[in-house]
Amino acid sequence: MNTERKYWLDDPRNVKKIVYALFAVCALLVGADLLLDHEHSHFPFESRFGFYGWFGFIACVALVLAAKVMRKLLMREEDYYDP
Amino acid sequence: MIPSLPPGVILIVGALLLPLLPGRLKSVWMLLLPLLSAAHLFLMVPETPLTLDVFGYQLTPVHVDRLSLVWGTIFHIAAFLSALYALHVKDSLQHVSALIYAGAAIGAVLAGDLITLFVYWELTAVSSVFLIWASRTERSYRAGMRYLIVQVGSGVILLSGILLHFRDTGSLSFEKAFHSFLPGTEDYFLGLNSPGTVLIFIAFGIKAAFPLLHNWLEDAYPEATVTGTVFLSAFTTKLAIYALARGFPGTELLIWIGAVMTAFPIFFAVIENDLRRVLAYSLNNQLGFMVVGIGLANFAAHPKVAELALNGTAAHAFAHILYKALLFMSMGAVLYRTGTIKGSELGGLYKSMPWTTVFCIIGAASISAFPLFSGFVTKSMILTAAAERHQTVVWLVLLFASAGVFHHSGIKIPFFAFFAHDSGKRVREAPLNMLIAMGISAALCVIIGVFPAPLYAILPFDVDFDAYTTSHVITQLQLLLFSALAFTVLKLTAIYPPEVPSINLDADWICRKPLFEAVGWLYQTAAWIGATMARAAQELLNTVIAWFQTQCGPCGPLGRSRSTGGMVIWAAILLGAYLVLYYL
Numbered sequence: 001m002n003t004e005r006k007y008w009l010d011d012p013r014n015v016k017k018i019v020y021a022l023f024a025v026c027a028l029l030v031g032a033d034l035l036l037d038h039e040h041s042h043f044p045f046e047s048r049f050g051f052y053g054w055f056g057f058i059a060c061v062a063l064v065l066a067a068k069v070m071r072k073l074l075m076r077e078e079d080y081y082d083p
Numbered sequence: 084m085i086p087s088l089p090p091g092v093i094l095i096v097g098a099l100l101l102p103l104l105p106g107r108l109k110s111v112w113m114l115l116l117p118l119l120s121a122a123h124l125f126l127m128v129p130e131t132p133l134t135l136d137v138f139g140y141q142l143t144p145v146h147v148d149r150l151s152l153v154w155g156t157i158f159h160i161a162a163f164l165s166a167l168y169a170l171h172v173k174d175s176l177q178h179v180s181a182l183i184y185a186g187a188a189i190g191a192v193l194a195g196d197l198i199t200l201f202v203y204w205e206l207t208a209v210s211s212v213f214l215i216w217a218s219r220t221e222r223s224y225r226a227g228m229r230y231l232i233v234q235v236g237s238g239v240i241l242l243s244g245i246l247l248h249f250r251d252t253g254s255l256s257f258e259k260a261f262h263s264f265l266p267g268t269e270d271y272f273l274g275l276n277s278p279g280t281v282l283i284f285i286a287f288g289i290k291a292a293f294p295l296l297h298n299w300l301e302d303a304y305p306e307a308t309v310t311g312t313v314f315l316s317a318f319t320t321k322l323a324i325y326a327l328a329r330g331f332p333g334t335e336l337l338i339w340i341g342a343v344m345t346a347f348p349i350f351f352a353v354i355e356n357d358l359r360r361v362l363a364y365s366l367n368n369q370l371g372f373m374v375v376g377i378g379l380a381n382f383a384a385h386p387k388v389a390e391l392a393l394n395g396t397a398a399h400a401f402a403h404i405l406y407k408a409l410l411f412m413s414m415g416a417v418l419y420r421t422g423t424i425k426g427s428e429l430g431g432l433y434k435s436m437p438w439t440t441v442f443c444i445i446g447a448a449s450i451s452a453f454p455l456f457s458g459f460v461t462k463s464m465i466l467t468a469a470a471e472r473h474q475t476v477v478w479l480v481l482l483f484a485s486a487g488v489f490h491h492s493g494i495k496i497p498f499f500a501f502f503a504h505d506s507g508k509r510v511r512e513a514p515l516n517m518l519i520a521m522g523i524s525a526a527l528c529v530i531i532g533v534f535p536a537p538l539y540a541i542l543p544f545d546v547d548f549d550a551y552t553t554s555h556v557i558t559q560l561q562l563l564l565f566s567a568l569a570f571t572v573l574k575l576t577a578i579y580p581p582e583v584p585s586i587n588l589d590a591d592w593i594c595r596k597p598l599f600e601a602v603g604w605l606y607q608t609a610a611w612i613g614a615t616m617a618r619a620a621q622e623l624l625n626t627v628i629a630w631f632q633t634q635c636g637p638c639g640p641l642g643r644s645r646s647t648g649g650m651v652i653w654a655a656i657l658l659g660a661y662l663v664l665y666y667l
Contacts, residue, residue, distance in 0.1 A: 005434075007433075007434060009433075009502070019571055019575070022564065022567060022568060022571060023568070025564055026564050026565060026568050029557065029560055029561045029564060029565075030561070032557050032561075033557070033561070035553075035557075036553065036554045036557060036558075042470035042471065042473070042478075043470065043473075043475060043478070046558075050561070051558075052482075052558040052559070052561035052562040052565070053561040053562070053564075053565040054565070055482060055483075055486070055562065055565075056486045056561065056562040056563065056564075056565035056566040056569070057565040057566070057568060057569045058569075059482075059483045059486040059487065059566070059569075060486055060487070060490050060565075060566045060569035060570060060573075061569050061572075061573065063349060063350065063353060063483075063486075063487050063490060064353060064490075064569075064573055064578065064579060064580070065578075066350060067350050067353035067354045067580060068354075068578075068580050070350055070351075070354060070587075071354045071580060071587070073588075074354075074587040074588040074589075075354070075583075075585045075586075075587055076585065076586055076587070076588060077585065077586075078584055078585060078586055080586055081586070081595055082222075
């Protein structure tokens with residue numbers, strides 16, 4: 001395996017860089033919220049500060065937590081249906 | 084002669100000639116057929132409906148209008164790209180059934196009456212099942228049987244509905260519906276107003292994979308061949324969406340059915356290990372958006388929003404077929420090269436399949452509706468229509484589903500296949516024909532995302548919609564990147580459920596376990612009752628025979644032989660007794 005080419009992503013430090021970049025972009029996007037005019041919003045809650053950001057975050061965390069509970073109920077062995 | 088040929092027939096007849104052709108010509112023919120069929124549709128099929136008298140019934144086998152043309156166009160593109168993707172396969176059975184299937188779907192969306200629709204409806208079912216069976220495994224055989232039962236069942240329900248509808252109205256027409264969407268013309272639609280149309284609605288709903296009727300999709304598609312799934316993903320469900328859009332726009336119930344459809348499959352997608360099944364769940368979720376759009380298209384009450392909603396449905400179907408095919412193509416390439424599609428066994432494939440990785444990410448960005456990708460300019464039309472109707476709950480569900488689809492299709496699929504932990508698999512890049520097919524699909528996804536105008540121009544109504552407003556771009560990016568942030572945080576804190584070899588129970592469990600076992604139990608009980616009764620009858624007969632045996636057998640009182648002398652004495656005694664009695 002040592003002869004194999006090393007990829008940029010193989011280095012855990014680079015993976016960390018991507019994570020930090022994501023944090024930075026998210027922060028920037030929250031900042032950009034201030035620039036938006038919310039006159040065209042259809043719903044009052046849409047103009048709350050950073051609505052889309054926290055909605056997306058909470059939705060995904062809730063989705064995964066719910067899915068973990070579902071797994072307890074629904075997960076079976078791969079040959080469950082095999083005759 | 085040629086102009087009056089119904090669209091789709093070129094593909095169906097051409098497919099039947101395919102096995103007769105030698106090697107290389109076969110490939111040329113496969114690519115040529117969709118092109119010929121498209122040329123025929125656009126250059127020769129007249130705008131005026133073709134009518135036909137069959138046994139005194141007025142049929143309209145071909146009806147071209149702006150709605151059916153959107154589907155006619157994208158079905159031809161999908162047929163060409165899928166055929167290109169399947170070019171390396173040396174299995175004529177698959178090619179023939181796939182091309183017949185595509186032809187039938189094209190015929191169906193351009194059908195002007197319900198009987199023609201029914202014929203093509205069943206043909207798509209019967210031809211497509213071979214794409215599942217072509218995997219030639221016990222599992223795919225069983226999945227194919229289940230698929231066929233559901234699909235043909237939907238056809239039977241459709242036919243029953245058509246007959247009832249015909250008895251009620253005397254009309255078989257399925258093209259009038261779209262003549263005009265002016266207020267007051269909504270009675271042209273089938274609508275949910277009689278037992279017949281309810282049955283038609285259910286038949287459409289089965290094929291569109293409504294919640295609880297959905298499971299044939301997640302069950303069968305991942306069992307089809309590498310190339311078969313790409314064909315399957317394009318036609319069947321979108322044909323049903325078309326049928327709903329033509330027959331039932333503005334049906335309020337569809338808004339709620341669609342909202343449920345967008346939300347529940349994503350929970351299953353998060354915990355599913357088979358990555359093609361994850362895509363099947365997200366296909367189901369995307370259909371939900373289109374169904375909501377159809378439900379919002381109430382032309383009588385909200386004509387402006389209705390135009391936006393139905394445009395959104397048509398545009399989203401168009402974009403969806405491309406990015407979903409692209410995603411299935413990339414996962415098919417992974418399956419083709421590595422022999423597995425289980426998330427738990429994959430990872431690190433970006434090193435050996437870089438092109439496939441890039442194409443998959445483009446498909447993932449498109450389904451997630453990233454700005455500059457196709458989903459962004461189409462899905463937002465449906466969300467805007469929901470907002471303009473002030474459907475708060477529905478809109479929030481759609482927003483949740485948008486975040487969720489990014490989570491499982493946008494991140495999970497590329498992440499677990501190509502990145503995550505390195506599985507150590509080192510394979511070759513996908514075959515050239517697969518790469519070209521993926522490349523064209525990916526290019527189309529980006530082109531639609533960057534220049535939506537040509538797509539908007541072919542939609543059923545004039546488009547007055549701009550996806551690229553500052554606020555839309557920024558809010559969408561917020562939604563998506565914070566979803567990505569959630570994934571990252573959950574992954575880093577190891578809360579995210581790992582991929583494990585497993586299956587998950589879904590609605591089909593009811594049919595496949597309790598119902599199946601109930602039928603088995605009934606059968607066994609009936610067999611036991613039959614056997615017990617037969618045994619009891621046998622025993623009774625034996626007893627009767629034994630009794631006769633004791634009475635009339637060689638040792639029985641009636642069967643005993645007596646000596647002649649003894650009998651003479653008894654006769655003499657009887658005669659003597661008679662004599663004595665006579666004299667008395």
